[in-house]
Amino acid sequence: MKSGSAAAVSFPFPVRLITFPLCGFLYTAVLWMMFAFLPVHLKAQGLSDAMLGTVMGFYSISALVLMIPLGVLSDRVSPKKVLLAGACLLFLHLAGLRTARSGYAFLLLAVLGGLSWAIFQTVLQALFLKVLSPARRGVKIAVFQMGSYLGFGVGPLLAGTLWGDADYVGMLGFALGGAAVLIVLVLTLQDSDPIRFNLGDYREDLRQPRALAFLVVWLIYATHFGVEQTSYTLLMRHDLGFSNAQVGWSFLAVGVWMALMAPVTGRGFDVRQSVIRLLALGLIVSSVFQVLTAFARTLPEMIAVRLLHTTGDVPVILAMGIMTAAFFPQGRLGGHSAVVYAVRTLGVFAGNYAAGWVVPLVGYQGTFVASGTVVFLATLALLPWIKRVLHMSEPSAPEPARPGA
Incomplete structure (x- = not known):
């Protein structure tokens, strides 16, 4: 085999797009530096479990308010400019958290942080999919997702380590520095040309039976993310007595594992082209080990069960990215990515809110049993429907991909 072919096999990702996973890494790292220990900080400020769950839920529900309009906007104007606004909002949100003390102040900041979260979750992936060619789509999307997985692992570890020498507010100073770097990095992203559509075009795309099945599954699955946001760190800190550094190491192990799994899973899809297998097996594995999380007692046990849990998460998240690209026309991916993430966010909020109210009844461990x-x-109930409608043919009259992606 020629050396050029070997290089293409070993790294089938366009170098000119490498800033996309880098932005995903940095945004997720900064976000989880803040998120991982925010519940602990809120408890230290005297907030009740119900108010804590509401604050965490406000990050999700506030994102819903403008997520779809922002997604459609990114189809009609420069997506890079929308992302730049999101990076600036993240910076302001982190600066505000350093001074907030009351529950109402945290609620207002959650709205600001939720808007930033909405922009990055929706527009970064939509812009990436717009400039990406369909060839070897699975592994390319997986490499893009690797950035976020590594950020999910590195952010909490940095926060837990830095908190050992400072406090939560002091640690946020480092997160602010990361947000400033993110603003600069966003400026290097490749942009796409805005394209105008009638709103009715989006509605017709969403009437596909496979799109409806996709969104129903995504909504239910996303509820477990909300439970994790609200209960995971508190389970380790309050119930199991882990140190901040141990909490950080558990996040790092999961993030690195997901990053390693992603390209392997993506290449498996490119070979087999079976999104239903990815989705069904992933959902079952994820849910079973979500339940078993409640029974971990030591750090090695917790890391082991969470690695097995995320062995299910990786193929589910990859399948969702693949289906978003395959089910909807390229030019309208901003609006449709927003719909996908709005549904996910609604599920996360439901998990946040439910966990906050259920914890006094069943404890942090019980929330994992319930969500799994x-x-x-x-x-199990939806599997026959999934098998019947989730096929992978491209949408009619797809717009041409940009060359060289």
């Missing part, structure tokens, strides 16, 4: 059971039973 819900996803497992829903998967």
Whole structure:
């Protein structure tokens, strides 16, 4: 085999697009530096479990308000400019958290942070998919997702380590520095040309039976993310007595594992082209080990069960990215990515809110049992429908991909 062919096999990702996973890494790292220990900080400020769950839920629900309009806007104007606004909002949000003390102040900041979260979750992936060619799509999307996985692992570890020498507010100073770097990095992204569509075009795309099935599954699955946001760190800190550094190491192990799994899973899809297998097996594995998380007692046990849990998460998240690219026309991916993430965000909020109210009844461990059971039973119930409607043919009259991606 020629050396050029070997290089293409070993790294089938366009170098000119490498800033996309880098932005995903930096945004997620900064976000989780803040998020991982925010519940602990809120408890230290005297907030009740119900108010804590509401604050965490406000990050999700506030994102819903403008997520779809922002997605459609990114189809009609420069997506890079929208991302730049999101990076600036992240910076302001982190600066505000350093001074907030009351529950209402945290609620207002959650709205600001939720808007930034909405922009990055929606527009970064939509812009990436717009400039990406369909060839070897699975592994390319997986490499893009690797950035976020590594950020998810590195952010909490940095926060836990820095908190050992400072406090939460002091640690946020380092997160602010990361947000400033992100603003600069966004300026290097490749942009796409705005394209105007009637709103009715989006509606017709979403009437596909496969799109509806995709969104229903995504909604139910996303509820477990909300439970994790609200209960995971508190389970380790309050119930199991882990140190901040140990909490950080657990996040790092999961993030690195997901990053390693992503390209392997993506290449497996490119070979087999079976999104239903990815989705169904992933949902079952994820939900079973979500339940078993409640029974971990030591750090090695917690890391082991969470690695097995995320062995299910990686193919589900990859399948969702693949289906977003395959089900909807390229020029309208901003609006449709927003719909996908709005549904996910609604699920996360439901998990946040439910966990906040259920914790006094069943404890942090019980929330993991409940959320895993819900996803497992829903998967079994919906599997016949999934098999019937989730096919992978491209949308009609797809717009041409940009060359060289």
